[in-house]
Amino acid sequence: MEPALYIVATPIGNLGDVSRRALEVLSGVSCIAAEDTRRTGQLLSGEGIKTPMLAYHEHSAPQVAEQLAARIAGGESIALVSDAGTPTISDPGYRLVRVMQDAGLKIVPLPGPCAAIVGLSGSGLPSDRFAFEGFLPNRGEARRRRLESLAHADATLIFYEAPHRIVATLEDLQSVMGDDREAAIARELTKSFETIRRAPLRELCDWVRDDANQSRGEIVLLLAPSKDERGAQLDPALGELLLGIAEHMPARKAAKLVAGYSGLPTRQLYDFLLQHRAG
Known part of the structure; x- marks a missing residue:
């Protein structure tokens, strides 16, 4: 060859x-x-x-x-x-x-199998935009911080997760993202006990917690995009701060500056400024 x-x-x-x-x-x-x-x-x-x-x-x-x-x-x-x-x-x-x-x-x-893509294709979650995030941190505090940074992502997020951590990770997702954020678990893909289920985080967490079989094997975990990625409501004080800063510099630069301070996506803050000016 x-x-x-x-x-x-x-x-x-x-x-x-x-x-x-x-x-x-x-x-x-x-x-x-x-x-x-x-x-x-x-x-x-x-x-x-x-x-x-x-x-x-x-x-x-x-x-x-x-x-x-x-x-x-x-x-x-x-x-x-x-x-x-x-x-x-x-x-x-x-x-x-x-x-x-x-x-x-x-x-x-060479093209071929990839668990992240197989899981996405069968999840029923939006696939026009997605981000592969790999494995989340092992420890709870670090994991929650990472999830908080992803809370407003405007794309479907794909994670790999170990069986012994899946319940804790789902509980952290529910705590950070809310009960009703849609997610999917794709387990043992292409194997005899393949399981794919999409549901609100509250329901998905209860289902995995109550069925020990769902904490076994190779797991792909998927999270639906945030519904507030464009023009989401900001904390009033943060909105006032952003508008004040934007009076002294371009909107995009102001959004980037406040994003570094608040942890919110630059795009969300920029959209807020654009909508405020349009209004």
């Missing part, structure tokens, strides 16, 4: 989701850089592929990436795979991609 780093997406559950092109690449490259060689080995064994593997993961030394770049520069081809899904998505593989790019080497990304 042409010397390059091939970014190969692998199934997130159902092995039937592996693409023909992915199998061709995995069987044709010089070696496979795998996040977990044991897990990737199961996929390869099932397909009769005997390509050599080496480990590349979060704890790999920088020299490993440099060695892989040297091999490609010498004419070899290497495939990058993660435990499951698309490499570099909530995955340290992006560092390897950067090393290859900086060395002027070719990158060939």
Whole structure:
């Protein structure tokens, strides 16, 4: 194969989701850089592929990436795979991609499974705009602060969450976002016990809390966009402060300044100024 780093997406559950092109690449490259060689080995064994593997993961030394770049520069081809899904998505593989790019080497990304996108497609939540937020902080206080910063997001938010934290995270979401904010949980996607449910946070939280089975397996958590992203009501004192500052500088600059002070989105504050001027 042409010397390059091939970014190969692998199934997130159902092995039937592996693409023909992915199998061709995995069987044709010089070696496979795998996040977990044991897990990737199961996929390869099932397909009769005997390509050599080496480990590349979060704890790999920088020299490993440099060695892989040297091999490609010498004419070899290497495939990058993660435990499951698309490499570099909530995955340290992006560092390897950067090393290859900086060395002027070719990158060939292959399309394929990604739990975040699969969950979004089946969630019933708006998909015209979305943001992938990965894993939230482990600790409650840090997690709530992060959620507070996202409360007014005008896009569907997508998170990955560990089973042992899902109830606590849903409770924090309910506390920060309110009982009626719509959300969805997508669990064990493409597997035998796949579950997708959309509901207000109050209902979703009660359902997961009351059914231990919903705290098992791989989980994608999705949150509907805020309904107040344009012209949302501001605290009167904050609104007066913003209007006062905007008398001495451009509206966008004033909105950015107050956003840094209040934690609210710049766009929300800018829209407030525009609506006030229009009124």
